[in-house]
Amino acid sequence: MGYEGEEIEGYYCLLIAILGNFDASEARFLYEYGPDHPVCQKILKKRPPPVNLAKMSKEEINQCMYRLFEEGYSKRSIADLFSCYPSTVNRRLTIGKKQDAEKKMEERRNQNNAQTDRCPEELCRGKP
Structure with missing residues (x-):
């Protein structure tokens, strides 16, 4: 059962990485801590505007x-x-x-x- 939960987490991280154009470590951090975390704010802020x-x-x-x-x-x-x-x-x-x-x-x-x-x-x- 634990393996299935980790697999779903991996899919969510993959979606965050693809849709947000983040690398794997940034996507994992965003998934774990959410967008309100100070480090996540820096990750989101460093993305240039389109x-x-x-x-x-x-x-x-x-x-x-x-x-x-x-x-x-x-x-x-x-x-x-x-x-x-x-x-x-x-x-x-x-x-x-x-x-x-x-x-x-x-x-x-x-x-x-x-x-x-x-x-x-x-x-x-x-x-x-």
Whole structure:
């Protein structure tokens, strides 16, 4: 009788793993302790949100991967989300980081240009 109960538990763990896209140890932990357990909350939180890749350009995908990595998602989980190899994620993270740096530099240039466009008298008087 004990064997039958363990078999059913295994099926439930398998369902959790398949439907939730978890590995076996995570699925077993979720089954045993439930979703309200603090460790289970971390397991559930580390899953990236679903992404609609059909509508995204390569640049947007690079930026999305970079943002997910910056938020703390592993390269492996990002690779799983985008259905690619971790080496692809590495390459795109490098590109995304470069694009992010260029974007920040452009924003700084625009801010500096906006400040230099003001009249010199305003700058001397301290008006914003």
